[in-house]
Amino acid sequence: MDVTEDAVRDICTDAVFERGERYLAEGRIHEIHRVDTTVTAVVSGSRQYDVRVDLATGGFAPWCDCPYDGPGACKHVVAVLLRCVDDPPSDNGDRLDAALGGADADELRAFLRDELATDTDLRDRFLARVGEPMRQSVDELRTSIDRRFEETNPEYHVVFEPIDFTQWFDLANEHREQGRAASAATVYRALTESLDENMERVDGAYDHFSRAFSRALDGYVDCVAATERDADAVTDAVAFLTERAVSGTPFLAEHFEKAAVELQEKIDEQSCK
Template sequence: MNVDKDTIRDRTTDTVFERGQKYRKEGRIQQVDRFDDLVTAAVRGSKLYDVTIEFGGRSLDTKCTCPYDGSGDCKHVVAVLLEIADGPPQDESERVEGVLDEVSADDLREFVRKALTDNPELREQFLAQFGDDHRSVEEYREEIAQLFEQHADPSVYDAIDFSRFFEIAEQYRDRDRYLAAATVYRAVFEEVDEKYKWVDGAYDHYAKTIQRAIDGYADCILATDPTPEEFDTYAGVLEARATTDLALNSEQFWRALDDLEERYNG
């Protein structure tokens, strides 16, 4: 977890870097946690924003739920990176591994069962990893719609975190359950596109979310080696989004459809 001030400065603008320094000095960073190479934190701005930083070799992946739509990292991410540069937080994974080595199978099963009872999101990830069925597009879309409703004031200004849905899709893909993964991706791009008229900030975040979901959907559809009839059905999903009445992102969907057809016929 090697990051220094010069690296942080290079990842953003001078103005944002200075604001990040100020935020850190003002003690706005809360709830810093590290597990392996993943650091999460909450930073207090006009509201509390969630920051996620993942270290991978020489790469650095940062995310924040704030509406920042400028160049490079936002001030909340900068503040947390500066905190890490000053001294990485303790890695909780070591404690967890130590306990896992000691706990009995029965106690672990009881704990997991209770956690799954109390946490619907964790339960869904568990079923995606180990179960045989999956939820419908409509069910996933309803969850995403609820996120928009929770963030609307009356418009949505900040970047809603959809990472949970992408993680579920990846779990399905890891098990070669491509249609289940495609269901999740489809729900994301359909509902985000549907709610795009609510968005009044963090436009780049939502455009990238749609594109990431489209790309995942296309990859999964092609991985199933569909018949021409099946392919027409799957491709029709993209065409339907491209021809909606509002059609704010129609060009993005038309490009995706052209690319999908080219890959299928190539």
């Protein structure tokens, strides 16, 4: 996707666009890097914020760990995108490809194994890519996600700033791309449960958490529907959604109710084909 000022304006408010312009002019962007279409950067504000955008995705799939919860993208994202309009960072994709192409296979294998041994996120995605089904349960995944809420603001119960759930969404997507809908559904359900349980402690960045919840819930329904031959899984999913509508966070009840109805309709449509 071409990065133009008009395209950036489309994803933010006029006020945020102006603040993003000011941040760029003030030189607040640091450590900006690009690999293929993914750009990452650090933008200084009241503290240092991590930003990530995808130049090839409609809307740029922006992510920032600032507490902004207004409509559209934040000023840090806008500043980075405007930098890409005026002075795009060089693409390191070819450099990586060249390094990989010239690497010794045994050394590369040893390096990868060392990294996989210590980086659980990378290890999970690697195993998903090479064909391993999900072995973690919903409860085990939820423990990791819940921990992120605890670590975000350890001194208080309240969560003020966004949490990056990318590692779990990427893991679910990897399983989906490999045709393992049941494994992806496990990840989406863990995300849905954790967000539901922790939503009432959120006091800021509401749009961020609401979008993450909706994305996880939609993914769960889609993946369960893709496993329509597993009647027990479908029955369990509908029961889970119905129960959550009653016992979960009150303002999310309607979302669970609609999801239960949508899943049942998907299954009924498939059974009629």
